[in-house]
Amino acid sequence: MNSTHYDACPECDLLLRYARPKIGEKAHCPRCGFLLSRPHNQSIKRTFALSIAGLIMFFPANLLPMVGLKVLGNVNSGILMSGVIALFNEGMVAVAVVVFLASILFPLVHIGLSLLISGHLYFNRPNRYLISWMRWRHHLDEWVMLEVYLLSIIVACVKLMSLAPLSFGLGLYAFVALIIITTMLTAGVDNALFWQRIDQLNKGNNH
Amino acid sequence: MQGFIRCDDCACLVKIVDQLSTCPRCDSHLHARHPHSLQRTTAFLFGSIFLYIPANIFPIMIFSQFGSGEPNTIAGGIIELIDGGMLPIGLVVLVASILVPSCKLIGISLLLLRVHFRWQSNARRWTVLYRIIAFVGRWSMLDIFMLSILANLVDFGSIQIIAGPAATAFAAVVILTMFAAKNFDPRLLWDNQQNL
Structure with missing residues (x-):
């Protein structure tokens, strides 16, 4: 038995014969129903393009004002970072750190790692750090919470609507675009293919 | 199992050989099951149950107007929204912020009990419960954001909203339950299936 011909379901550990579904098809575990793989067309190229787009979009989404509140002629507008600073100034340091990590730092690192990994694979450059980048990215996945943040912007706006008129800035549109890009980015990564290519690259380098 | 270990990080299947403790491809530690899965999950679960109490009884935000503060608990904020016609x-x-955290605490407890007492019931249904818990956890961060x-x-100087003491507790509950779900190994649900 060669281990490369077999695969195990990560959620129920059923030993499976390795089969790669065609593009556009999905493979589910027959016992527990786990989505084993769902290859996308040109996963590496796609990830490379999307992570460049994400990195570009990250800056307007973080620097331009998102939502503003008008009270007595004053406009208070907020960006991601100013919310963190407001919490920090109120002494809620732990909460401020959590918000900073989940809405600013982790998304940036996640896009950055995707760019590094897919860039190396796209240009066929071996790099010994590829493996640790892949592992970091894998562990960060769940802590990128941009879409949760968007929902909380919506709820906050509804709460504030009765208080004062709101104004929406370009930053909000950039933020929505960033969420669409990162969602497509995470959905499009084909881990099996990525690992296989990294294996090939690093082996080729050693000879 | 069956003589193989699946690497948690890079998903490659490794044949069990003596003294092999790291994955040949990605160098991460190999475990047939998450190490101390039940103990760690239980620890995170108890931590979050404990913090869940202050998170709900203390105010999460204080709406202060001209010096007088109006504290709002999580439940209070929801009642206010519904009263204001924003159902x-x-x-x-x-x-x-209420259903997801409490259902998560109950759900993780049930998963632990099922593995510990080896309840014989449809493992697939329990796996679905695990998946829902793992997916839904992050959405509780809504309140914090x-x-x-x-x-x-x-x-605006005279009118401001200040974060209350429950905010830290609530953020900790969300993060601890996410860790609890991450440390729970769903494969344990299938291990003690005797038949099926």
């Missing part, structure tokens, strides 16, 4: 948004917040937006926008 759908009130329900979203109700689901994200909303707090950061409100604290920033509503700050």
Whole structure:
């Protein structure tokens, strides 16, 4: 038995014969129903393009004002970072750190790692750090919470609507675009293919 | 099992050989099951149950107007939304900040009990429960993010929204339950299936 011909379901550990579904098809575990793989067309190229787009979009989404509140002629507008600073100034340091990590730092690192990994694979450059980048990215996945943040912007706006008129800035549109890009980015990564290519690259380098 | 270990990080299947403790491909530690899965999950679970109490009884935000503060608990904020005629948004917040955390605490306890007492029941259904718990956890951060937006926008000197002491506790509950779900190994649900 060669281990490369077999695969195990990560959620129920059923030993499976390795089969790669065609593009556009999905493979589910027959016992527990786990989505084993769902290859996308040109996963590496796609990830490379999307992570460049994400990195570009990250800056307007973080620097331009998102939502503003008008009270007595004053406009208070907020960006991601100013919310963190407001919490920090109120002494809620732990909460401020959590918000900073989940809405600013982790998304940036996640896009950055995707760019590094897919860039190396796209240009066929071996790099010994590829493996640790892949592992970091894998562990960060769940802590990128941009879409949760968007929902909380919506709820906050509804709460504030009765208080004062709101104004929406370009930053909000950039933020929505960033969420669409990162969602497509995470959905499009084909881990099996990525690992296989990294294996090939690093082996080729050693000879 | 069956003589193989699946690497948790890079998904490659490794044949069990003596003294092999790291994955040949990605160098991460190999475990047939997450190490001390039940103990760690239980520890995170108890931590979050303990913090869940202050998170709900203390005010999460204080709406202060000309010096007089009006404290709002999580439940209070939802009631206010629904009273103000914003039922759908009130329900979203109700689901994200009350139903999800409490159902998660109960769900993780049930998963632990099932593995510990080896209840014989449909493992597939339990796996679905695990998947729901793992997926839904992050959405509870809604309240925390909303707090950061409100604290920033509503700050006009005399009128401001200040984060209350429950915010830290609630953020800790969300993160601890996420860790609890991450440390729980769903494969344990299938291990003690005798038949099927």
